[in-house]
Amino acid sequence: FTDPRDVFAINSLYTSLGYPLLPGWVPYGLDPCGDKWHGVLCVNSNVTAIVLNDSNLGGELSEGIGSFASIIQINLSNNHIGGSIPSNLPVTVKTLSLSGNQLTGSIPDTISSLGQLSDLSLNNNHLNGVIPDAFQQLKSLINMDLSGNSLSGQLPPSMGNLPSLITLHLQNNQLSGILDVLQDLALTDLNIENNLFSGPIPSKLLSIPTFRRAGNPFNTTIIPSPPVISPSPAPFAVLSPDVAPSQPFTVPSGQGLQHSGGQKSSNSTKHVKVIAIAGLLTLVILGLGVCLLMSRFLKRRRESQKETKRHHAYSSSKGSPKHDHSVQKPYYDAEKAGLRPVTGNRKAQGNISMNTSEAVQHKGMKSTTSYTDDDLDSEMESTVSDILPPPPPPFLSALSAERMVVNPILPPITSVRHAMKNVNSAEFFTIASLQQYTNSFSQDNLIGGGMLGTVYRAESPKKLLAVKKLDTAVTRRQSDQEFVGMVSNISGLKHENIVKLVGYCSEHGQRLLVYEYCRYGTLHEALHLDDEIHRKLSWSTRVRIAHQAARALEYLHEVCHPPIVHQNFKSANVLLDDELAVRMSDCGLAPLMSSDSTTQLQGCGYGAPELELGSYSCQSDVYSFGVVMLELLTGRKSYDRSRPRGEQLLVRWAIPRLHDIDALSRMVDPSLNGSYPSKSLSRFADIISLCIQSEPEFRPPMSEIVQNLLHMI
Numbered sequence: 190f191t192d193p194r195d196v197f198a199i200n201s202l203y204t205s206l207g208y209p210l211l212p213g214w215v216p217y218g219l220d221p222c223g224d225k226w227h228g229v230l231c232v233n234s235n236v237t238a239i240v241l242n243d244s245n246l247g248g249e250l251s252e253g254i255g256s257f258a259s260i261i262q263i264n265l266s267n268n269h270i271g272g273s274i275p276s277n278l279p280v281t282v283k284t285l286s287l288s289g290n291q292l293t294g295s296i297p298d299t300i301s302s303l304g305q306l307s308d309l310s311l312n313n314n315h316l317n318g319v320i321p322d323a324f325q326q327l328k329s330l331i332n333m334d335l336s337g338n339s340l341s342g343q344l345p346p347s348m349g350n351l352p353s354l355i356t357l358h359l360q361n362n363q364l365s366g367i368l369d370v371l372q373d374l375a376l377t378d379l380n381i382e383n384n385l386f387s388g389p390i391p392s393k394l395l396s397i398p399t400f401r402r403a404g405n406p407f408n409t410t411i412i413p414s415p416p417v418i419s420p421s422p423a424p425f426a427v428l429s430p431d432v433a434p435s436q437p438f439t440v441p442s443g444q445g446l447q448h449s450g451g452q453k454s455s456n457s458t459k460h461v462k463v464i465a466i467a468g469l470l471t472l473v474i475l476g477l478g479v480c481l482l483m484s485r486f487l488k489r490r491r492e493s494q495k496e497t498k499r500h501h502a503y504s505s506s507k508g509s510p511k512h513d514h515s516v517q518k519p520y521y522d523a524e525k526a527g528l529r530p531v532t533g534n535r536k537a538q539g540n541i542s543m544n545t546s547e548a549v550q551h552k553g554m555k556s557t558t559s560y561t562d563d564d565l566d567s568e569m570e571s572t573v574s575d576i577l578p579p580p581p582p583p584f585l586s587a588l589s590a591e592r593m594v595v596n597p598i599l600p601p602i603t604s605v606r607h608a609m610k611n612v613n614s615a616e617f618f619t620i621a622s623l624q625q626y627t628n629s630f631s632q633d634n635l636i637g638g639g640m641l642g643t644v645y646r647a648e649s650p651k652k653l654l655a656v657k658k659l660d661t662a663v664t665r666r667q668s669d670q671e672f673v674g675m676v677s678n679i680s681g682l683k684h685e686n687i688v689k690l691v692g693y694c695s696e697h698g699q700r701l702l703v704y705e706y707c708r709y710g711t712l713h714e715a716l717h718l719d720d721e722i723h724r725k726l727s728w729s730t731r732v733r734i735a736h737q738a739a740r741a742l743e744y745l746h747e748v749c750h751p752p753i754v755h756q757n758f759k760s761a762n763v764l765l766d767d768e769l770a771v772r773m774s775d776c777g778l779a780p781l782m783s784s785d786s787t788t789q790l791q792g793c794g795y796g797a798p799e800l801e802l803g804s805y806s807c808q809s810d811v812y813s814f815g816v817v818m819l820e821l822l823t824g825r826k827s828y829d830r831s832r833p834r835g836e837q838l839l840v841r842w843a844i845p846r847l848h849d850i851d852a853l854s855r856m857v858d859p860s861l862n863g864s865y866p867s868k869s870l871s872r873f874a875d876i877i878s879l880c881i882q883s884e885p886e887f888r889p890p891m892s893e894i895v896q897n898l899l900h901m902i
């Protein structure tokens with residue numbers, strides 16, 4: 190039989206992970222070793238390893254895992270495990286791999302008790318706070334990876350006391366301070382990229398065979414007196430990842446010291462000459478380029494004017510109805526209150542719009558091949574009419590003007606330099622300014638985190654903001670150009686029930702989205718966590734919230750073109766402003782979602798059944814919307830592990846009750862104390878039933894739901 194301590198530990202782990210389906214595993218099993226539980230390795234009656242990486246595990250880790258008697262390896266990496274790292278860890282463990290999960294909170298200082306530990310991987314989670322000063326006893330630690338989290342503060346002194354440490358990965362955090370503590374370690378691989386470390390870099394570190402350090406605001410003042418040519422000191426002089434550290438103005442410390450002063454000044458004079466000649470040449474080339482492009486531009490404009498005149502002549506000769514040129518605006522401007530789709534025309538419009546955007550895209554492509562950077566700049570800033578094709582032929586005006594919209598596709602952007610600009614209405618923020626507004630992304634300003642990143646409260650001189658710092662694992666999914674394109678699209682979303690994207694930042698490998706701040710947080714918090722706001726949620730307020738959220742989705746699905754599928758609609762993405770009005774968040778972020786995101790949506794009880802087949806459409810958002818309405822009606826969470834088994838998944842529990850008037854009145858949120866009109870309640874329940882049907886094609890479009898809710902109001 191398995192050692193009882195291991196039996197206890199593994200059962201508590203199984204419970205906290207939410208009883209995942211794993212071959213051989215059973216709740217309260219008494220002999221995991223004898224019964225050969227999948228991923229469990231034993232020696233005699235003791236569990237020595239749990240290897241369940243990439244096993245689609247959710248839930249959390251339990252404190253009980255500290256009870257394993259002689260476990261050596263725990264590998265639970267690349268799952269969806271949330272919660273925090275237990276403070277009670279098994280002291281015998283040598284390999285602890287929890288990377289690629291959703292772990293939050295800080296690294297417990299009890300890791301100090303893991304005297305046998307040789308490999309620690311906590312990378313790519315949502316860990317925050319300072320790294321604890323707990324490495325004093327970890328004499329066996331060889332590899333440590335804490336990268337891709339939101340760790341902040343300075344490196345603790347005991348980190349300098351790791352005699353066996355060879356690999357240290359700390360990249361993509363918000364760590365600050367100097368690196369002195371690392372200088373006496375025997376490292377062969379050190380990565381500290383994209384943090385907030387300041388210099389100077391200890392010269393010993395420069396001899397580490399693999400030392401990656403770009404994206405830190407190192408201080409280069411260690412280089413003594415020589416007239417090194419440097420760019421004018423920015424308030425936040427960060428080494429750009431695109432600038433090779435060996436370039437003259439970024440050479441940190443030691444390297445520059447090896448030359449004599451005389452050599453240096455002659456080198457500098459040479460540099461000045463080379464730079465001056467290069468500058469002159471660049472100016473000449475730019476001048477020629479501008480002339481060439483001006484002539485091309487004027488020619489194009491003449492052609493376009495001819496085209497327009499031709500069209501006007503044609504329209505008036507036909508006596509066609511007034512052609513509303515406003516339909517040529519970027520498509521987001523087409524939002525008008527209560528805009529309804531012309532469903533019958535949907536297909537035809539789709540084709541027409543596609544042709545139009547193809548034309549735009551074509552033009553954009555042309556511009557990359559024949560334009561200089563500066564021309565691209567001016568094109569980005571030029572009026573949309575310059576990007577748009579000539580007015581459509583008259584037969585198009587028979588279609589709904591509201592739907593005749595064009596995606597404001599920007600000309601392709603060829604370099605990161607272009608990203609350093611305002612995009613659409615989104616302001617460009619430097620990382621230094623955001624650092625200032627968030628008090629260096631301090632714990633106090635941390636509001637929350639999700640699968641895409643971490644959100645901080647930011648106090649700008651103008652107003653309060655919410656800054657979403659995207660995880661590196663997430664940003665890796667997009668090029669700079671795609672990111673700016675996404676920002677442009679999000680900033681074009683103009684709807685009173687969609688949270689406004691104020692700006693963005695893309696610097697030094699970090700990408701951040703800056704939104705207006707919503708004081709009342711999310712509907713999830715209001716319904717399930719914050720009693721004070723919960724009390725404010727009367728029945729009429731709930732119906733109004735549902736209506737406003739429905740309008741936001743209607744806008745994405747039926748006003749925007751091509752339709753935008755939210756892909757992550759849930760009460761945690763329904764923000765509430767000062768008036769408890771809805772400001773839906775995470776709109777337009779679907780390009781950042783991975784298949785893990787979909788799995789997570791399912792795990793939380795919002796995912797429609799078709800997600801299993803990898804299909805996600807507007808109708809899947811409708812399903813999720815139905816689940817949020819259920820939360821509003823019942824005050825219950827979409828998935829609640831603390832409830833009895835049959836009640837955990839809200840949809841499953843609610844479906845049979847929605848059509849029975851008695852059952853329905855029993856499932857209403859008790860905090861409403863019966864204060865609701867029963868007719869309104871059954872209408873609300875009817876809408877829910879339509880939304881959560883398992884066949885996506887039977888679910889109503891959002892516009893229909895908006896109308897139904899409007900009638901109730």
Ligand SMILES: Nc1ncnc2c1ncn2[C@@H]1O[C@H](COP(=O)(O)OP(=O)(O)OP(=O)(O)O)[C@@H](O)[C@H]1O
Pocket residue numbers: 636637638639640641642643644655657688704705706707708710711757761762764774775
């Ligand atoms: N504009 C905002 N104003 C105020 N609080 C915000 C704002 N945006 C997000 N938050 C807070 O930050 C938390 C995290 O938001 P985020 O969108 O990153 O995660 P999520 O939507 O809860 O989860 P996921 O992204 O995994 O779906 C939210 O729960 C909310 O409390």
